[in-house]
Amino acid sequence: MRSQVPAKDPAHAGTATSALWQGFAGSVMLLLGSFGVGWLASSSSLIRTQLFIVARTTPVAVITCTVLLCVGALLMLRAWLRLSQHLREWDGSSRPLLLKALTLWAAPMMVALPLFSRDSYAYIGQGRLMQQGLDPYTNGISALSNYFMLGPDTLWTEAPTPYGPVWLWIEQGAVWMANGSPELALVPFRLASLAGVVLLAVYVPRLAELHGFNPNRALWLVVLNPVLLINFIASVHNDSLMLGLVVAGIYYASIKHPVAGILLVTASIAIKPITLIALPFVGLLWAGSQAGWVRKFGMWAATLGISAGVMAAMGVVNGLGFGWLAALQTPGTVWIWYAPVGLFSHVVGFAVTLFGGAGASTTDVIQSIGQVASILLVMALAFFKVSMPPFGGLGPDLPVEHRYGQAVQRRMAWAFAVVVLLAPMIQPWYMLWLLAFFAVTGVKDGLQLRCVLYLSAFFTLIALTDQLSIFQGIPVGVVRAVAISVAVIGAFYIMFWDKKTRVLFMPGRALAQLPHERAQ
Incomplete structure (x- = not known):
């Protein structure tokens, strides 16, 4: 169904290219802002260079970097919304532009300091535990000498790791490759995050199309979402690889390649075990629509057996067995x-x-x-x-x-x-676990889509007003107040004042609808 919006409608003025470059500008601002308030290890050599000394210890520079972060993220949010308006038809010509936007929006963040999270430094600490032969399922990072020089979040220094064996190997490999440099150790984690985003860019559209929904719309809704790019690329969360692998696994299970699906989902579990949830549903996909209870239980048993066997083999190789099972409760302590x-x-x-x-x-x-x-x-x-x-x-x-x-x-x-x-505890990136699977099974225009837009704006705000690395001599309250003020005012402007984007958030004033879910 083609929208009947007049050509002069302000919501659709401009071009998709302008939205693409607006998002790129926002990503560059995040990169620049990271110099002042992104996370650096206390032992980092960068912290002793003139650029970072000025950016991180001068109040004006810190506040400027904070404003750059907030404005940059909001520009990305607005660009994402505007892109949907310019690509209302979601036809075949949309895909190249969406992939170009993904490349341009992600590239600057790939070289930024970690933003809004110190998890990457916890990864380094856990890698050092592995390197020193300590069990990360019974020891926290605090078991390391001078662990505080890495700058991990103090909430997790005493806690065992909640991650699976594959991620532990990635952590150990990153520490080995870096040879003591925390900056170099971040590179494998960023590449792993990027790999997860690439997997999502490939398999989210495929799953959506398999179910009769527009693949380009799903690509926009999930993979170009600023919450995903900020939390997976800028914040360097391993949920990116976890989610990419489980989505790929579900795709192969859906097209009757169950063993490939199980292996990919198991690899996801070996990153972060929360995706154990997916295993019984892989068994249902394997059983098929006509299966009786005997076949269903047989497929559930086979699915669990293959996955458990692979995980057991990993446990034998790393000598830690199924230690990750006891650590599943770690995130529930806050x-x-x-x-x-x-x-x-x-x-x-x-x-x-x-x-x-x-x-x-x-x-x-x-x-x-x-x-x-x-x-x-x-x-x-x-x-x-x-x-x-x-x-x-x-x-x-x-x-x-x-x-x-x-x-x-x-x-x-x-x-x-x-x-x-x-x-x-709900972290902003937990939204992405849900969004990926709701999107590929149908998010309708109207209330459902507006819920996604409001949640995307909300969790973008949460990221901007959460963890900033602020030097001890800088007034934290002032910097946080600036971040909250700029972020909230900017978000409310986009949602309720901007003539071009507010129509997406206010149903009574909607001048145009995004295209229907059905594949074009």
Whole structure:
């Protein structure tokens, strides 16, 4: 269905190229801003060079870098929105432009200092544990001499690693290659993050098209999303490779290459074990739409057996066995205000404490209930009978198996959603776990799309106002106030004031709709 927007509609003035270069400018600003407030190890040689001394110890320079970060990220958000308006048809000519945008938007961040997260320095510490023959599943980074010189987040210095054996090998290899240089050790982690983004750029469109949805729209919605680029490339999170591998695995399981799918999902588990959630759904895809319970249980057993066998072999090679299973609880030790269970448990715990009760125990009980509920809901989503959507929902030309695959993967998307929503801690990049699978199984225009846009704006703001590396002599409160002010004002301008983008957030004033989900 072609939109009937007049040519002079301000929401569609300009060209897609202008949006592309606007996003590139935003990415360059993030690179420049990282010089002043990006994360550097205390032992880094860069910290003693004149450029970084001025950028990181001069109040004016630090505030300037902070403003550059905020404006840059907001420019990327706006460019992403404008790109969707310019490419309303999402036809074959969209793909080259989207890939060019992805390349230009990611490239500057590839050489930026890590932004909004110190996880990359925790990776280095865990690699050093491996290099020294220490078990990272029982030892925190604090077991290292002078561990604080790396600058990892103090929340995790005492905690065991929550990562799988493949990521531990990447960490160990990065430390070995760098030979003591934290800057060089970051390179393999950035390349791993980039590899994850590339996998998503390849397999998200393929999965969307398999289910009858426009692959170019899915590519835009997921892979060019500023939340993904900022958190996966700029912040150097290993969730990028984890998600890329599991999406690739689900694709191969969907096209009847189950062993390849299982191996890829297992590789994802060996990065970060949360993707264990995907295994029962791979078994359902392998069983097929006509399978009875005997075949389903057989395929579940085969899926688990292959995956467990591969993980066991990895455990034998690294000598750590299944130690990562005990470390699965590591991320659950903290909470954040916008996580429903985290907020509710701490508000109730605080109230119980005021009345003389055991507030901390109450908080723990509520969080444990949330965890148990998430496990039960995942089991229900995996084991209850799968109902396929009607033909009208995806088009009459789609085979039954593709409709079945769409239904199974939608169940899997909800399984990831309940695990995230019932956890006390929700990181901004957790949104991307859900977005990838909801996008390839259908995000409709209207309310569903607006939810994605609002969440993207929200988690972009969270990143900008969260972790900034600020020198001790600089007033932290002032810098944070600047970041919050610029980020909030800029985001509200894009959502509610900018004549070209506000139509996407305000349904009553929508002058145009993005194209329908159906493949062109």
